[in-house]
Amino acid sequence: MRNRNIITSTAIMAMALASLSSCIDNDYDLNQMDGTIGVGGTELLIPAGGTDVITLDDILDIDGSDCILTLDDGSYVFQKTAASVEAAHPLIETFVVRQAKMQEGNLSIAGAVSGGRLTMNTKAQIFSYEGVQPDEVNSLNNVVVDNTLQMKFSFPAAMSAKVSTIQTFNVTLPDYMGLTNVTSTVGNPVLEGSVIKLTNIPTNQEINITAKISKLDFSLPGDAENYLRVEEDDSIKLLGDMRIALSANAGSLTSADLTGAKLTSRLEIGDFTILSAEGTFVPNIELTDLGNTQITSLPKFLSEKGVVADLYNPMLMLTVENNMNVKGLVSGTITSKKDGSQLAAVAINNVPINALDTSTICICRRADAVSASQFDHVVEVPTLGNLIRTIPDEVTFDANVVGDKTQVGSFNLGQQYTITPNYSFNSPLTFGKDARIVYKDTLDGWNDDVEDVILSDGAYLQFNATVENRVPAFLHIKAKAIGKDGLELGEDIIKVEADQEIKASADGTTAVASPLEIKIRQVADDGLKQLDGLILTIEAAATGSDGTVVEGITLNAKKHSIIAKDMKLKLVGQVVIED
Amino acid sequence: MMAISENINAQDLKSAYFTQDYKFRHEMNAAYGNDQNYIALPAMGNINVSTQGNFGYQDVVFNNPRYPLNSDKKLTSFMNPYISAAEALDGFSTGNNRLNVDMKIAILSAGFKGFGGYNTVELNARTRVGASLPYELFEFAKNTGNKTYNIGDINVGAQAFAELAFGHSRDINEKLRVGAKMKLLFGLGRADVKIKDMKADLADNDKWTMQGDVQANVSVEGFKFKSKTKNYEHRTGSYEYIDDVDVDGYGLSGFGLAFDLGAIYKIDEDWTVSAALNDLGFISWSSNATAINRDKTFVFDGFHDVSATSGSGNRADDQLDEYGDQLRDFANLSENGDKGGRTTGIGATMTFGVNYVLPVYRKVDFGLLSTTRIDGPYSWTEGRLSANYSPLKWLNGGVNFAVNSFTTSMGWVLNVHPKGYNFYIGMDHILGKMSHEAIPLSSNANVSLGMSVTF
Secondary structure (H helix, E strand, O other): OHHHHHHHHHHHHHHHHHHHHOOEOOOOOHHHEEOOEEEOOOEEEEEEEEEOOEEHHHHOOOOOOOOEEEOOOOEEEEEEEOOOOOOEOOEOOOEEEEEEEEOOEEEEOOOOEEOOEEEEEEEEEEEEEEEEOOOOEEEEEEEEEEEEEEEEEEOOHHHHHHOOEEEEEEEEOOOOEEEEEEEEOOOOOEEEOOEEEEEEEEOOOOEEEEEEEEEEEOOOOOOOOOEEEEOOOOEEEEEEEEEEEEEEEOOOOOHHHHOOOEEEEEEEEOOEEEEEEEEEEOOOOOOOEEEEEEOOOOOHHHHOOOOEOOEOOOEEEEEEEEOOEOOEEEEEEEEEEEOOEEEEEEEEEEEEEOOOEEEEEEEEOOHHHOOHHHOOEEEEOOOHHHHOOOOOOEEEEEEEEEEOOOOOEEEEOOOEOOEEEEEEEEEEOEEOOOOEEEEEEEEEOOHHHHOOEEEOOOOEEEEEEEEEEOOOOEEEEEEEEEOOOOOEOOOOOEEEEOEEEEOOOOOOOOOEEEEEEEEEEEOOOOHHHHOOEEEEEEEEEOEOOOOOEOOOOEOEOOOOEEEEEEEEEEEEOOEEEOO | OOOOOOOOOOOOOHHHOOOOOOOOHHHOOOOOOOOOOEEEOOOOOOEEEEEEEOOOHHHHEEEOOOOOOOOOOOEEEOOOOOOOHHHHHOOOOOOEEEEEEEEEEEEEEEEEEEOOEEEEEEEEEEEEEEEEEEHHHHHHHHOOOOOEEEEEEEEEEEEEEEEEEEEEEEEOOOOEEEEEEEEEEEEEEEEEEEEEEEEEEOOOOOOEEEEEEEEEEEEOOOEEEEEEEEEOOOOOOEEEEEEEEEEOOOOOOEEEEEEEEEEEEEOOOOEEEEEEEEEEEEEEEOOOEEEEOOOOEEEEOOEEEEOOOOOOOOOHHHHHHHHHHHHHHHHOOEEEEEOOOEEEEOOEEEEEEEEEEOOOOOOEEEEEEEEEEEEOEOOEEEEEEEEEEEEEOOEEEEEEEEEEOOOEEEEEEEEEOOOOOEEEEEEOOOOOOEOOOOOEOOOOEEEEEEEEEEO
16 A cells, blocks of 8 residues: 555656646747847937037148148138249340541631631531440440540641630530540530530640540430431441530631641540440340249148139239349240149230349239239239149249330340249138038948947938038038948948038128038948948038029138037937847 | 845745645744654755746747748847837836746755644755846837936845744644744845936937946855956046956855744634744844945936047047946946945745635635735735645645736645655646746746655
8 A cells, every 4th residue: 555655656746747847848949049139219319419619720631731831810821832943144245336437637727717706616527336236125225335535636836826725615525425524634624415615725735635435325316417326227326526616815816827727636436335225125034934833742622532722812923033124024824734634724924023123923813802012013814713723733834034125224234134033822722603622531440339230120320410600611511331441332231311511601700500410321231230430521612502602711720610519319210239 | 116025035835835734834834733743855855946027038038020031040039129119018017027036945854743732943945036127127228219217226136045943833722723933044145236216317308317326235255346447538547347256265144033923723623714924034144245336327418519629638539438437437336345244134924824624525625825925115915715635645735826916826736645755746836838948938937846754
């Protein structure tokens, strides 16, 4: 009986234990657990705050650029100085006007006595000189010479026997001769214009008069017997005579006494070596190239695809040092090139150069936007902006510098002058209506965080902000997704919806608020896993999508800024973290 | 708000409360004695394992809707995005979601008659692991949106102790029998982690606020938190955080004392009533290693005045690092020192029973048992109606139906007690389906069994 009880109880116990094991449902096996989880719900708005004032200086990187700099007031300037060129040294050689003819001078004085007076006024000698005007001389007003005039006069004995003194003795030379330093062996010569006056001259002595000829004046009209002129064939003709006029008390002298008597005159004038000249000149200035500008390191925002450097008033600053007393003119062609191909060519005509000065010349697109008082000359060239509309890598300035033959100047012949040109671009970064700069920034390194993450069906991330813009430019914002290799992901993988325009500040001071919205949608099932970041492209343009234009305000690193406020990040749907 | 029951739940087979000659009824009511002396098989005499909760495996684990097309795994969690929030959260209680795992093993247990009554001597090992997770925590995790989640208190705890109990019961008269048990408690260890007043306020479009007061108390002999020191990412200075624990040696961590009291009153031949109050006591732990989170609040209100200039100290990265530093102080646990000891209750259980023997067929009786866990806000209660049958002199058992704070249950018990030998097995909650890892799918399960030698 006892054994039967034990057997029975053991059987019951076995059945009970068996019933426990029969409750196992192998369909519930944690090894069959898919650990995928979702984060978020229907919609989750994440506060994201706002930014500080972000100035252009914070955004635009100009480090390493050789052409963009900021001035003390923050203004951006496109500035590039051309490589210096060798100075030109124009020279006009001296030239000589040589004696062509000198008439003998033995004057009959018979008949000079009349009414108790001895008087005489007659042409004593005729002379002529000839020369050739150099090609570089366009016209002459007067020239400086260093010549000596010598005159010798002696009276016949018949006269000196009865007239011991001549009260007045005048020698008249052509008025185009500039006389100085008159000396005489007798009497005290007085020079009045081109007349040498002597008084109380003893007749028993030879009169030796010397004078310096320091100038020849081409500007006087002259007459048939006395003239100095340049013929059309550039020959220089000098024709003149020397006149003598005397007056004395005849005393006992009679006309009969003077029969056959002659007053001897000897005039000697050397060749005229022209030392300097006043007139108009066209010296040969061997200056065909004002310099070459190489632009090798542009900041990225000016070198990205799509940049249009339509600057409101590009300026080319030309300085020319000129120690000639002759004004000049610069003409030429400025050519911009990129990768060896010509971008644009702009003709510059007749830019004036001051004489004896360093001329500062502003060649610009809009003269009315330039403070003219800062320059000697402001030259408006409306097409100048074409040169840098696409930023070139090389600019050349082929030029021809000539003297301004409409302007009178002076020239030291035989002297080597110096003309030194320099030019630079010095253009405020001020937008014209077609201007556009492109700023790109890459936000990457996300993949480590999202490589195991996808978005649930229909889910997306949305970023919203209100952007206050104090930049005088419309900001077109675009974004593209990139993968770990840095290359753009196709829209069949990740679609970024961000094609927005931030309105421009009309004056660069007053903020204009615009909404900004960026959506990131996963298109491919594992799109988010491939995402490593965004390439953000901001195109700053002068013209908005509605045609509004904001131009003429120089971009300023310190004053122009944006602020993003009320930033929100919204997750619509769920982020899926896969097992 | 919900919290875990920090004390030991009833770890006895309530289905057997009215089962005649079930040798361990004195565990539930100290007034019960036995007709026979017994010695339980060491460590096999009375084993009780139970899980109890109002959410469970099937509330957390779902069939994977992407299987087999997009996943090779059949199962997934409620956090799977392809399971709707409504479906995922449907299984969780909108109040507290509790889960307790209890185990009680009688290492030694013996009962014998003497001293005018019935005497018991026991050495039991009792272990409890519990967690209490508010519904809002799951909602926050599953369906995060811009609203305020008043999550409340989150509690996770475990406790283990041994009890050496001496019981005695005796008849006072023909109708009344009383009993008492004194238990010497030997604390093996206790750990409690609480996040008090947790709240996630995401309703404000401009500011998110997380708050929670994390407190960890560990009372285990030789226990130490191990910390590391790191520099803050953005702030100056450094912070300490706990990254490991160390138990150097082993020993008793605390001592305590508890009492069980019971009474049985036989009204007549058919009706009997009983009452008991168990586990009225405490354990005084000799150590209390504590850890806290330094900041009780974490506020995220976005990035302000973000600078685009490196070196400004106010870039988005800088502010993110600052938030990271704040989050470290909020989320990391750092040592708060050993407070030198603490005293914890073990919870009390109050039981009332009514038993009715069918007069026309006295092999059948019915019982109604009310069990109330008295544990402050963590109290629970249960009513259990049982029908018991004793077909043979050495065999009896019963079935029962219960409604409690967690669920409804059906239990059974089978007690085989021929002369010289006793085996019993029973369940307060019929073991339904279990996972491959033997985890009850419903989270409620109870198995109790044991063997004894009787004489």
